[in-house]
Amino acid sequence: MNYYLATHPEVAPKLLTRFEPWMPLFFSEGSIGGDIERVPLAGIRAFYDLPSVIGAAALDSHPQTLAEVGQFEEPRGSNGIAIAAQLTQNGNPLFLINPHTSFYFRGEAHVVSEQGLNAYGGVTWGQFFIYQGFNERTGWMHTSTRLDFMDEFLEEVLERDGVLVYRYGDVFKRVTQIQETLNYRDGQTLKARTVTLNRTHHGPITGESGGHWVATAMNWDPVPALIQSFVRTKQQGLAGFQEMMAIRRNSSNNTVYADADNNIAYFHGNFVPRRDPAFDYSQPVPGANPATDWQGVHELEELVYVINPVNGWVQNCNSTPFTAAGAESPDPSNYPVYMAPDAENFRGIHAVNLLKQSQNWTLESLLEAAYDSYLPGFEQLIPGLVAAVAEADVVSPEVQAAAEVLAAWDRRSSVDSVAMTLAHFYGLQYLAMGERPDGLSEMALINYFGTGSEPSERILVLMRTLNDLTQRYGDWRQPWGEVNRLQRLTGDILQPHDDERTSLAIGFGSGRWGALASFGAKRFAGTEKLYGASGNSFVAVVEFGETVRAKSLLAGGQSGDPTSSHFFDQAGLYAEGEFKDVAYYREAVLARAQSIYQPGGERAMHPKVTEVAQQGAQLD
Secondary structure, three states, X not given: OHHHHHHOOOOOOOOOOOOOOOHHHHOOOOOOOOOHHHOOHHHHHHHHOOHHHXXXXXXXXXXXXXXXXXXXXOOOEEEEEEEOHHHEOOOOOEEEEEEEEEOOOEEEEEEEOOOOOXXXXXXXXXXXXXXXXXXXXXXXXXXXXXXXXXXXEEEOEEEEOOEEEEEEOOEEEEOEEEEEEEEEEEOOEEEEEEEEEEEEOOEEEEEEEOOEEEEEEOOOOHHHHHHHHHHHHHOOOHHHHHHHHOOOOOOOEEEEEEEOOOOEEEEEOOOOEOOOOOOOOOOOEEOXXXXXXXXXXXXXXHOEEEEOOOOOEEEEOOOOHHHOOHHHOOOHHHOOHHHOOOOOOHHHHHHHHHHOOOOOEOHHHHHHHHOOOEOHHHOOHHHHHXXXXXXXXXXXXXXXXXXXXXXXXXXXXXXXXXXXXXXXXXXXXXXXHOOOOOOOOHHHHHHHHHHOOOHHHHHHHHHHHHHHHHHHHOOOOOOHHHHEEEOOOOOOOOOOOOOOOOOEEOOOOOHHHOOOOOEEEEOOOOOOOEEEEEEEOEEEEEEEOOOEEEEEEEOOOOOOOOOOOOOOOOHHHHHHOOOEEOOOOHHHHHHHOOEEOOOOOOOEEHXXXXXXXXXXXXXX
8 A cells, every 4th residue: 555655646645644554453353343433432522522623513413322322223234154065955065255334345355375375255444354254165254243242330430639549349549541642633724632541440431421430341452353353364174263263352243154174153252251140231330349340251162152053054144143053053041141132133033044944055045045035024014014904994095005015015125016115114114103112122123013013003104104205206106126226426435325316226125124135225315215325245155165166246346436447347236136256266366357466566467467377377
C-alpha cells in the first residue's frame, strides 16, 4: 500500500498517508462488530465530555450500554455447514462458507507464501489473513457468537486526599489515569485536546450509570488474537486446528470446521471468561464485590463443542449450539448459562430441516440448500392471520383478497411473489406495533403474533400494511422483485440509493424469516423501494478430496472503483445464485489471469501471463 501511494500521487488518502505494521493490532480478529466495536460510543462521549471531538450529532442515537445493543435490528451474522463424507455422493467432505456482513466489506482473496500457506476465502478490510475460508486440507467458517465475552462492572469511585480510588471488597484501589492528547479537525482547523482516561483492574472506564463508573472487560490483549487468526490459515488437520483454538483469543466468533481427513466440528465461542454463575452478567455487575471478578478463561475442552457427530453434519446460523448437530448436539445442562445464551432462530431451524436425514450431497446440492427459498418464519405468523380473517364476522374486500393470496402461498420467496411482499411488510408492521409479552426472543415473538395474539390485532396490522403499501406503490399487489432490489452506485462505504437509477430485482428474503441466503434490505433516504445493505456477502462451497474444489460468489463485485469492470460484475450472478469456479491451483490462476503485478515491478499484461503459464515457471 505504501508503494502504491508513492507511485500514484494522484491518489489522495482521506486520512492515513502511510501504513504501519502495528495497525492490524487494533482490529485483530477479522470480525466487523465483535468486541471493541460494541462498546457504546455515547457512554464514552458523555463520560469524557467529548461532543466536539467525536461529533455529538452522529452519536445521539447510539445505545448507552451493552444491554441496549441489537434490539430487533435486521439480523446479521453468518451460516456455516460441514457435511461428512458418508453423506456425500463422491465420498468427500463438503463445507459451506456463508458470512452475512455489510455488502462490499468482505472481499475475496487468495494468499500464497510458497512456504506452506495457500489460503483462499473472505477477508475483512485491513487484514492480511483469510478470515473465513479454506486451504487444501482444512476449512474454517466463523459465525458471530451470542455468548457473553464482554462484561460491564459498576465501580464505586470516590476521592481521598486528592486521589481517585474505587472500592474493592474491604479495600480501596487507586484509579489508573492516563493522559492522552487527541488531534481532531474543526472545519479546516486542526485542534488538540488532552483527555484524562481512567481505568480499573476490570478495564477502561467507558461510561457512567446510576452514579457508578462503568468499566468494560473484554479481551484487551490483541497480539494472541492476531497470531491465532493467522496461524489458523496454515493448519493441515484437526489436531493442529485444536492447538490453534487453544490460544482462546477469538472472542466474538463461533467456528464451523471441516477437513480433508473427514473431520467435521463446531466450536461455540473461544474466549470465554470464567465467572460465578450466581451473578447475571447480561447486566452490569457490582465491581466492588470481588466475587464478580473473572477467574481466568475457560479451557478449550470446557467449552461447548461437537466433533465428528454420528449424524454426519454440523451447522450454525448464529443460533443455539444445542441444535448444531441435531440429536447429537451438546446437552445444555452441562454448561453454565453464560456460555451459550444464544436463542434458536429461523435460519437455524431451516438449516436443520434441510440437513436431517439427508444424504448423497454434492457441491451443487449444497449450493441449492444454501439458497433454499423456504421461509420458516412465516409457518405460524401467516396461518394465524389467515385464520383470523376467516373467523371474523366482517372484513373489507381488500383484506379478504390479501388473506386469499397468503393462504395460497407456499412460503417461498421469489421475485414474482406478491405474497412474499405482503408477508414481509406484515411481519415488520407487527414487530413495530404489536402488543408483545416480556422476555420473548424475536423468533418466539413472531410465532406469538401468529398463535397467541388477539385475532382482531392481526387483522388491524394487515389493514395498516395494505394501506401503507397502497400509499407507497399505488397498489398492494407488488411482486417482491419490484420492491426488493440490489443497487451499487458509488464506492462509498455507506451507499446512497435512488429509485430512479438502475437496480436489480432480488428474490431472496431477510434472515429474520429464516432465509439462509439472507438479503437484509431496507429503505434509504428518499427511497420507497428496499435496497440490500447486508446479508450474503462472500459465499463459497468447498469439496475436500485428492484436490480441493470450490465455487464462490460476491455481492456486486470485488472492486470499490465505480470505473472498474469488476465494480458490479457479479451482481447478475448474485441475483440468480450462479457461482463461479474458484481458481485455487497455480495453473488455474495463470490460465485466467489478466495481469501480474508486484510492487516495484512493471505490470505484465495477458500475453506475458500466457507465456509464463506455458513455461510452467514460478512467479517471484
